[in-house]
Amino acid sequence: xxxxxxxxxxxxxxxxxxxxxxxxxxxxxxxxxxxxxxxxxxxxxxxxxxxxxxxxxxxxxxxxxxxxxxxxxxxxxxxxxxxxxxxxxxxxxxxxxxxxxxxxxxxxxxxxxxxxxxxxxxxxxxxxxxxxxxxxxxxxxxxxxxxxxxxxxxxxxxxxxxxxxxxxxxxxxxxxxxxxxxxxxxxxxxxxxxxxxxxxxxxxxxxxxxxxxxxxxxxxxxxxxxxxxxxxxxxxxxxxxxxxxxxxxxxxxxxxxxxxxxxxxxxxxxxxxxxxxxxxxxxx
Numbered sequence: 001x002x003x004x005x006x007x008x009x010x011x012x013x014x015x016x017x018x019x020x021x022x023x024x025x026x027x028x029x030x031x032x033x034x035x036x037x038x039x040x041x042x043x044x045x046x047x048x049x050x051x052x053x054x055x056x057x058x059x060x061x062x063x064x065x066x067x068x069x070x071x072x073x074x075x076x077x078x079x080x081x082x083x084x085x086x087x088x089x090x091x092x093x094x095x096x097x098x099x100x101x102x103x104x105x106x107x108x109x110x111x112x113x114x115x116x117x118x119x120x121x122x123x124x125x126x127x128x129x130x131x132x133x134x135x136x137x138x139x140x141x142x143x144x145x146x147x148x149x150x151x152x153x154x155x156x157x158x159x160x161x162x163x164x165x166x167x168x169x170x171x172x173x174x175x176x177x178x179x180x181x182x183x184x185x186x187x188x189x190x191x192x193x194x195x196x197x198x199x200x201x202x203x204x205x206x207x208x209x210x211x212x213x214x215x216x217x218x219x220x221x222x223x224x225x226x227x228x229x230x231x232x233x234x235x236x237x238x239x240x241x242x243x244x245x246x247x248x249x250x251x252x253x254x255x256x257x258x259x260x261x262x263x264x265x266x267x268x269x270x271x272x273x274x275x276x277x278x279x280x281x282x283x284x
Contacts, residue, residue, distance in 0.1 A: 001155050002218045008080035009087060013134075015109045017066025066110070075139045075157070076108060082158045086165045089212040094172075097273055104168040105134040106161075113138075126160050128167035130176050135164040149233040153226035155219070159206055159264070160230065166205030170198065173273075189250050196236075197278040199254040200263040203231060204276035207267020215271075224268060231260040259284050 068076070083106050094101035107113060112121045116131030122138035129136065141160070146152040170176045179194045186194075210224055232238065235257025240247045254260070262284075267276060278284060 001158065001213075001220070001223050003078055003081045003154070006081050007084045008077060009083040009103075009106065011083065011087070011103050011105045012080055013105060013107045014076075015107055015113060016068060016139075017110060019112060072139050075142050078154060079106065079108075079137060079139070079157065079161055082161045083165070085213050085218070086162060086209055089209050090165070090169060092212070093208065093271075093273060099172075102133070102172060104128075104165060105132075107134050107136045109136060109138055110140075111138070126164055128164040128171075130167070130171040130180075133168060133171060135161070135168065137161070137164075145230060145233075149230065151226070151230035151233045153223070153229075155210075155223040155226040156230040158223075159210070159227035162206035162209040163202050165209070166202035167198075169205050170201060175201065175279075192251065192253050194279075195253040196255045196259075197281075197284070200259055200284060201276055201278040203255075203260050203263040204267035204278065207264040207269070208271050208273075208276070209267075210264075211268045211271035214268075227264060228261050231264050232257040235260050255284065 087101075087103050090101045107115070110122065112119065113136050115129040115134060115136060117127075117129035120127065120136070122140060125144075126135065126137045126141055128134070137160075142157050145156050145160070167176065176198065179198050182194055183191055206227070210219070210227060213219055214224070234254070236252040236254050237247045237249075237256045240251075255263075263276070263278065270276075
């Protein structure tokens with residue numbers, strides 16, 4: 001992907017080197033998958049989550065002597081360029097629909113971070129918090145994509161950012177709130193099904209983003225394939241097979257690998273808001 005010497009977003013909080021207690025609740029996006037797979041492998045989710053908090057602390061202790069590597073700084077610059085691209089794309093898409101887009105904030109952190117949804121360690125992975133409209137990323141996840149998930153390439157990481165921004169789009173449109181309002185009102189299975197639809201829609205929105213940056217001439221032929229590889233690697237069925245050797249469809253919260261790739265490709269095909277209604281789709 002062509003990204004160097006392009007605009008970087010100013011909507012960034014750099015908390016790398018800060019410390020926060022390890023508790024989180026109410027997150028959305030790719031991050032929760034890592035909690036699920038850790039649990040399926042026999043781990044205690046409390047080791048990652050540390051419990052939940054309805055009134056989390058949001059103060060951090062800044063380590064002013066933190067020295068990122070040259071490689072980490074390059075990745076940081078890359079995700080800031082991607083965030084700037086999402087701003088440009090979604091302002092345009094919303095304007096065409098007669099709506100107003102509000103930029104989210106990207107928080108870069110290391111090891112642990114505090115958010116309005118609670119506090120988390122980097123083991124949770126990238127996540128979006130609708131409570132403060134911020135997305136949180138420990139840049140070490142770039143290496144995890146390449147080594148653990150076998151999804152190398154810069155646009156694989158761009159897909160991760162675009163998916164979390166997709167959750168922000170859902171929050172602005174009220175879709176997130178509608179789903180979360182059903183928690184406790186419907187069965188666990190039914191709520192999981194709603195969660196899958198929410199996540200697949202965020203994948204659709206990531207595809208919308210990819211379509212628009214391609215139209216602007218920033219992508220080469222292999223870039224979108226990198227995003228598809230990443231989507232395939234984090235499907236519920238793929239992760240469960242890797243962790244325990246079998247799948248439990250009723251426990252899916254993000255969708256299968258095939259579904260995630262399908263909705264990512266659909267967003268890439270249409271590039272608009274209208275064709276991403278996973279909640280009323282006959283076939284996910």
